[in-house]
Amino acid sequence: MNISYLFLIPLIPLAVFLLLGIFNKKIKPAVSGWIGVAGLVASTLLSFYAAFQYFFVTGKLDGAYQTFTARTVWLNFTDTLHIDLGILIDPISIMMLIVVSTISLMVHIYSRGYMKGDPGYTKFFAFLSLFTFSMYGLVLATNLFQIYIFWELVGVSSFLLIGYYYTKNSAVAAAKKAFIVTRFADFGFLIGILIIGFYTGTWDFETLNNPEGAAIANWASTSFMGLSVLTWALILIFMGGAGKSAMFPLHIWLPDAMEGPTPVSALIHAATMVVAGVYLVARLFPMYYFVEEGYVLNIVAYVGAFSSLFAAIIAITQTDIKRVLAFSTMSQIGYMMMALGVSGFDGHEGVGYMASMFHLFTHAMFKALLFLGAGSVIHAVHSNYLKDMGGLRKHMPITNITFLIAALAIAGVPPLAGFWSKDEILVAAFENSQFLYSIGVLVAGLTAFYMFRLYFGIFWGKETTYAHKPKESPRSMTIPLIILAIFSVVVGFIPFSEYVTADKLGFVAHLNYPLAAIAVFIGLIGIIFAWIFYKKENDLAERFANAFGVFYRWSSNKFYFDELYLFITRKLIFKRISAPIAYFDKKFVDGTMEGIGNKTLVVANKIKGIQSGKVQDYAFGFISGVVVLAIVFIYLWTN
Amino acid sequence: MIPGISITEILSLTSILFFIGVYGFITRTNLISMLVSVEIILNSTVINFVVINKYLYPELLQGVVYSIFIIAVAAAETALAVAIIINLYKQISSVDVKETETLKY
């Protein structure tokens, strides 16, 4: 399979970014929107063509999907250890290409309507293109270092887009928070990369992931504190992934990231960038699975499961609709992580891996749809808060229907997309651990409940009187909604297990009817509860909240994690560690240097009087010097 | 060759004149006075040339010829110095060294 044309996929958005970025002021907003969309259309077509070629034309070789790479050496350290730049094509990267292209294209089209009249319109599209380029580079990376480079680039794009409304203090703070938290996590990622480079001598994914390869075979050769060094490296890499994917306890940036424009939230903080952590673990899955017999995968599974439950509980009590969706995203990513964590490797054992990727795929569709729908609502109502909404179904029929489809999909109602992927995840969890399975089922019910709380709160519930009548969004916004709604319905029917599996061989997945029935039942219970509480305006929900009391308050305050972090950073790290170091630096290190400088100045000021400018003073100095030298040479040096 | 006078006595005389000139050059506050001091210094050194020529190597002419050159250069220097002083006076209406310290720091 000739894959050289695939280089164009990331390069087109880069070109668009450069074009829009450099000629920011010269291009009219109407034109710049179309340029962005056109670039994305080209990339999307190429991505779909590549997927078609890969799965249906090239097909399997000896029963397995092949891996294609095209690369060029960028930095050489040793014969084996070098940083390449290139593209790597295998089932998961193709799948991610489809996800990124589709969502990004939809968001681009949507943004033309949503951002209309914004003063930074061209800049916004430039940033979107930069992000798309970075994300393509990330999913196509051939080695750990390349993925790290693009990892940071998506971080920067995310920073730029969260802080897009940079005149708002809260947006600036949120952008900084997102950047610092993910940077902190990436610190672990980098150390992990360096450890892997040092102990295995390569960063190349193909070499590392080869189950018979040296890296995996010799994992036990060096150990540190009871664990293999590679285990430590993988834990650190997972730390990076957890930061990007907002896993507990590095999740605090994601809710605040909702300060960015809503299309950005849909693209970056729901569908693509936040699943980069899942993608990273999946990318290194053979290593995670084989090194220390899957020790790190247990960590992944439990962190994922806990984050999933934790976020779902918080999501129930939030009143800002975007924050509900943000915690929902965190919860669903936790699901994916959990599925990866419980997965095996060969054949049907690898159902967790497959389910995780499948859920990533379907989740991208319906979560982007939810965010875009929320954006449409916010666009109409000019508020993020549930209390300002209600009864919108009459005013915004298209948004209503598409939002409902997405909500049903995420709640796991058959035959929508979410049902299939969630079912696979629960099957994988059930086969591995009853405990994780029960968490998964509980989260499924909570998800259905908070999603329909949101849905009923927005489109049903109390009949709010609006200051100016909300009306349906323009066509540029509703068309992406409709397309994504169709996707949310149909993508579940893709026989995913035949395309994307850990061992690339593919297997036939069967619906596990008892488990599916339980999940659907739980989901329906959640929906019914939401129906009772929020369909009509009543005080049931409030009474319920009061009954829970402390627990409700903790949840609505996100379990005070922001405060905890602030306490740790401000009170402990800043005051107890940084302040003394800063004091030492200022007083002793700087003090020495400044002292030298100041003393030089003082001395110079004192002796500058010698340079009087009077020729006679110079003559006097000259004569005295001559006399002194004469004395020295005549009487002291000759005897 | 001055009968009864050794070279050391003449050299002592020129040394005294030289340092009187130096003293004047450093202490006078007036450009023309400094020029006068420079003339004293120059002349005292010219005598050295001549006297050493006469007392030590009477058959040579170097000392004499260079004395002539020094006198020529001194004349040229004086002419230029006077031109500069007068020009300076036209510009700042003073020939005091205090007024010409713009070179400092």
Place this chain on the structure above:
Amino acid sequence: MEKYIFYVLALIMIVSAIASVSSRRMLRSVVYLLFVLIGIAGIYFMADYNFLAAIQLTVYAGGIIVLIIFSVLLVHHIDMELEVAKKSKRIITALACLIGLGVFMTTIYSHPFIETTTAVTTTTADIGFALLSTEAGGFILPFEVISILLLAVMIGAIIIAKGEDVTEEPPKETPLVKQEKPVEKKKELLETEVTV
């Protein structure tokens, strides 16, 4: 006899030199300088260098002194008294000069000069031949260099003395060179030029 004449000359020269560098009247100082120069011419006569003595008298006593007197009269009132340097400065300078003189003296008196007794009279013709000689030991090159130097000095002196009229026209618009109070303004001009 020559011995006494020399001591008298030496005395006159030293006294006039001291008077010349310490007199507070400008013109008197120049006249004392004249005495010193004439004394030096006397030394040349006694050393049997008549031509040199003649040059000393004509160039120095005749030319340079007149030039200096002219400049003094151009820039000073005849009875203006000069400022004296600070006492401390004078003392320190005198001290340095005395130390230097001591060094000179000890060097001179400790050095064994080998004086010849042959008396050779150098005539004007000898000097003339030596100056124009192109052979080894001739002085034709320095002679020509001096002539070029004198020419350059002549041109330079004219240009400097004529001042800015020749060098360049100052820009008309700048307020610095308005001709209302020429002297003050020129002073400013000089300062700005230097600081620039």
